[in-house]
Amino acid sequence: MQQLIHEVFLPHLSPSGKAADHDGALLEVSRSKLAFTTDSYVVQPYFFPGGDIGSLAVFGTINDLAMCGAQPLYLSAGFILEEGFPIGDLQRILQSMEKVLSECNVTIVTGDTKVVDRGKGDGIYINTAGIGIREHDQTWNPRQIKPGDAILISGDIGRHGIAVMSVRHGLEFETEIKSDAASLWNPVSALLAAGIEAHCLRDLTRGGLSSAVNEIAQASGLTIHLEEKHIPVREDVVAACEMLGYDPLYVACEGRFLAFLPAEQVEDALRVLRNHPTTSNAAVIGEALSGRPGRVTLLNTIGVERILDMLSGEQLPRIC
Amino acid sequence: MQQLIHEVFLPHLSPSGKAADHDGALLEVSRSKLAFTTDSYVVQPYFFPGGDIGSLAVFGTINDLAMCGAQPLYLSAGFILEEGFPIGDLQRILQSMEKVLSECNVTIVTGDTKVVDRGKGDGIYINTAGIGIREHDQTWNPRQIKPGDAILISGDIGRHGIAVMSVRHGLEFETEIKSDAASLWNPVSALLAAGIEAHCLRDLTRGGLSSAVNEIAQASGLTIHLEEKHIPVREDVVAACEMLGYDPLYVACEGRFLAFLPAEQVEDALRVLRNHPTTSNAAVIGEALSGRPGRVTLLNTIGVERILDMLSGEQLPRIC
Numbered sequence: 001m002q003q004l005i006h007e008v009f010l011p012h013l014s015p016s017g018k019a020a021d022h023d024g025a026l027l028e029v030s031r032s033k034l035a036f037t038t039d040s041y042v043v044q045p046y047f048f049p050g051g052d053i054g055s056l057a058v059f060g061t062i063n064d065l066a067m068c069g070a071q072p073l074y075l076s077a078g079f080i081l082e083e084g085f086p087i088g089d090l091q092r093i094l095q096s097m098e099k100v101l102s103e104c105n106v107t108i109v110t111g112d113t114k115v116v117d118r119g120k121g122d123g124i125y126i127n128t129a130g131i132g133i134r135e136h137d138q139t140w141n142p143r144q145i146k147p148g149d150a151i152l153i154s155g156d157i158g159r160h161g162i163a164v165m166s167v168r169h170g171l172e173f174e175t176e177i178k179s180d181a182a183s184l185w186n187p188v189s190a191l192l193a194a195g196i197e198a199h200c201l202r203d204l205t206r207g208g209l210s211s212a213v214n215e216i217a218q219a220s221g222l223t224i225h226l227e228e229k230h231i232p233v234r235e236d237v238v239a240a241c242e243m244l245g246y247d248p249l250y251v252a253c254e255g256r257f258l259a260f261l262p263a264e265q266v267e268d269a270l271r272v273l274r275n276h277p278t279t280s281n282a283a284v285i286g287e288a289l290s291g292r293p294g295r296v297t298l299l300n301t302i303g304v305e306r307i308l309d310m311l312s313g314e315q316l317p318r319i320c
Numbered sequence: 321m322q323q324l325i326h327e328v329f330l331p332h333l334s335p336s337g338k339a340a341d342h343d344g345a346l347l348e349v350s351r352s353k354l355a356f357t358t359d360s361y362v363v364q365p366y367f368f369p370g371g372d373i374g375s376l377a378v379f380g381t382i383n384d385l386a387m388c389g390a391q392p393l394y395l396s397a398g399f400i401l402e403e404g405f406p407i408g409d410l411q412r413i414l415q416s417m418e419k420v421l422s423e424c425n426v427t428i429v430t431g432d433t434k435v436v437d438r439g440k441g442d443g444i445y446i447n448t449a450g451i452g453i454r455e456h457d458q459t460w461n462p463r464q465i466k467p468g469d470a471i472l473i474s475g476d477i478g479r480h481g482i483a484v485m486s487v488r489h490g491l492e493f494e495t496e497i498k499s500d501a502a503s504l505w506n507p508v509s510a511l512l513a514a515g516i517e518a519h520c521l522r523d524l525t526r527g528g529l530s531s532a533v534n535e536i537a538q539a540s541g542l543t544i545h546l547e548e549k550h551i552p553v554r555e556d557v558v559a560a561c562e563m564l565g566y567d568p569l570y571v572a573c574e575g576r577f578l579a580f581l582p583a584e585q586v587e588d589a590l591r592v593l594r595n596h597p598t599t600s601n602a603a604v605i606g607e608a609l610s611g612r613p614g615r616v617t618l619l620n621t622i623g624v625e626r627i628l629d630m631l632s633g634e635q636l637p638r639i640c
Contacts, residue, residue: 024356025355026354027356038397040432042434042436074356078360114638117442317435318437
């Protein structure tokens with residue numbers, strides 16, 4: 001275990017070697033408003049087009065902090081390895097974490113590794129927890145959403161889920177569909193810098209767009225109305241969904257978010273987002289209404305309005 | 321999943337219900353010197369005399385913060401459940417977490433749950449990460465240890481490991497040996513309040529006393545000398561170790577620590593620790609010497625000095 005930590009983990013995750021002697025990291029944070037979040041990652045397979053469990057474990061927790069309006073600073077990483085997990089796969093995952101951490105200017109400051117017996121895991125599970133700092137006074141949560149708020153989506157949906165499922169089913173499409181996993185902090189901080197006053201931000205992960213808007217409709221006590229024709233989905237994702245029997249509205253993303261904000265700020269927000277590569281397809285897809293609390297309605301592409309339910313059970317297990 | 325979180329997790333871990341709508345927790349921390357740590361807990365079996373995986377996941381991370389000299393404030397909790405895990409067991413584990421969190425005045429502010437397929441886990445794994453606050457300027461690490469420093473142990477060793485292994489082997493002893501798992505923050509803060517200036521603190525977990533002193537001998541560049549006759553071990557633990565073929569010096573504890581401190585402060589430190597129930601058996605067990613760097617020597621009970629090696633491989637896998 002000592003050898004594993006010193007020879008495999010620390011060269012990637014703590015190049016300075018500072019973390020080696022301690023059970024915990026000592027941090028100096030210049031201001032006192034912090035955000036703290038955690039997620040475990042159990043995605044299967046752990047390599048997929050556009051990423052792997054390592055990059056996902058970094059992006060996912062960064063994005064939870066970004067959704068709190070907090071700049072991601074520090075992560076912890078806890079690894080649960082199944083006995084016999086190939087060291088080459090571990091190194092590839094650690095390299096991928098190292099790369100995205102560096103791109104995002106985020107540091108893993110504390111970590112832990114446990115090995116479980118063969119048959120008591122599935123190769124690798126990773127938990128990350130993250131600390132971020134909030135430098136503004138906006139409060140984002142579903143209860144801040146007002147009737148008339150516009151709903152903005154940051155990009156096209158469903159690519160992460162399809163990227164993972166295509167490997168799981170051994171499918172190949174004409175064009176490779178890569179996961180949309182990406183950090184959302186840069187576009188979120190650009191919205192803040194531009195003076196956009198959002199009421200709620202929410203990333204689209206497990207359960208996709210439908211689950212996110214259903215949760216928000218319930219928590220806000222409002223009706224959410226979406227127009228399908230405005231929801232960006234790539235044609236190859238639609239085709240893959242048809243082949244696999246999924247509805248893109250329920251397929252997980254790992255680099256997309258919704259912003260609920262006053263209608264008069266929509267144009268400014270779109271201009272800001274379209275300047276960032278990960279949010280260049282941002283679009284307005286609906287609005288919040290003072291209708292029945294918790295209801296989500298979808299005007300579909302042939303002009304019929306229907307109720308969009310939350311998925312019960314998991315359409316796509318172990319997608320993140 | 322929604323139902324599981326709202327009906328099972330939140331009543332225990334977020335009685336106020338505040339955590340429900342967010343991916344992350346927003347924290348106000350009054351000062352800026354923080355400690356941050358993480359551990360995953362995979363103990364098998366997940367119930368054992370004196371505790372369970374839930375109480376262990378709280379105490380373990382609290383203790384890592386305490387060893388940094390930080391008052392534990394906030395925890396995250398990530399659960400990986402195997403499909404079919406009994407809900408009654410989960411509730412019992414959550415109740416146990418709730419109880420020790422309340423005793424320790426620590427709050428779980430953010431959490432996550434993933435379910436993996438049957439055969440891809442072992443009932444339940446828990447990761448906790450913790451944030452603590454440091455209100456003093458002492459720096460504790462092995463490089464601060466000076467030749468001549470006394471080594472103090474906070475209590476008797478080996479009970480946690482034996483408690484877990486006795487269940488695993490289906491053994492019963494005349495007296496039930498309960499895990500020593502406990503929070504170390506109160507005695508550590510009492511040492512700080514009494515003005516004790518320790519050079520290094522280290523809790524004894526995987527690999528027990530021997531592994532801890534070997535790691536510290538290496539990191540400090542000093543020789544560590546221990547006297548076996550002063551090391552507190554209960555007779556029933558010695559007997560159980562003999563029966564199971566273990567050496568108590570290598571058996572894990574979850575509520576014990578070493579303090580390396582100037583010899584002239586030892587009496588004061590002992591007086592402070594003996595006032596706390598979890599550290600009432602504190603004892604001086606050795607000293608740091610300017611001998612060969614990284615060496616650990618043990619004067620055993622029959623007066624023979626031997627080298628005490630670090631264990632290679634795990635004597636007791638999945639003990640925490």
